[in-house]
Amino acid sequence: MTNVLILGANGKIAKLAETQLLAETDHHLTLFLRRASRLTVADSTRETVIEGDVTDQPQLENAMKGQDIVYANLGNQAIENQAKSVVAAMKATGLKRLIWISTLGIYDEVPGKYGQWNHQMLDGGYLETYAAAAKVIEASDLDYTIIRPAWLSNKDIVSYETTQKSEPFKGTEVSRKSIADLVVSLINKPANSIGQSLGVNQPDTDGDKPSFY
Template structure:
């Protein structure tokens, strides 16, 4: 899939968790293919190197702090949350609170496969073995927070992530069985960019994302 270029539409994008691998890939693609301004929010700003100071603003802050998020949301059109960790539910609550307070509605939220027990067969059992007991549960709780909000959200549920230099992916909807076992980070970044460029697309949807023809008992790199 190739991202549509919308050179004539400038969007102010807040990237939460901007040091993440997918976030950095999305940032690079956005700078190359759009005129959007990017606000990069992360806990330790020193970890990022700004490549285009005219289009990038870095804010140091904690995504569990609604007040910090409210400040970062000034003038923002779209929020892309690339957050994680054991506090992901608290982060989701803070993001929803801050977006409600500031009137920013569009949210792209990265989650994980398996939050609806939607992964079938042997791969689903393997996925549970790998992710149950501290990982899947908080991501499931966080997704419920997002889905229970009145935000214009899209939840992205990637398959197991690879660093392959390819953009190749397909999507499934909530309520449908998950398909493949893996997907490249570059593919997820491309989907994020597409959603930022077309903010009316997939609103209220939870998208499973995998690389076609990767069905199996587990990802190829395991």
């Protein structure tokens, strides 16, 4: 059994990962979010809910006690400060393994017309803040994996491939269910992809923009 702390536990990907973890593993999940009333607990014997703010480091440190892995499903204008708080709290508590959800384009790694479209859609505060947060994670001494999804769909499909930080991004879209499956696989095999930043896309979705735009 692994103790997993999920930050931003009410996010769409996080909830898919939580469902999969409960169905396929015996892990214990600590669900950390700002408004606990939004979350429905499926198994009270394996889920603990903590209401809190990720930028409150003492609160975060308390939640990290006894945990094995931190999975951060965060995202807003404060994500750089959230990253700093997560790194500091993990350092203070001796936790090492971090799975961090980011976004495509933070390294200007998306080629061609799709890359231009992605900049048009995400420049002006989104890509910049996510890139800054990723730099905080990469500068830490944590055993991190950064996940950079393509544009997200709600398709009921698990189909994905990955690229490394140094490689051009592939594809235009990926399902949230696929990203959740990747997160679960990293939780189950935490030695995999340490120190890597993974671009994630559904195969054969190349184009100038996602199919749903």
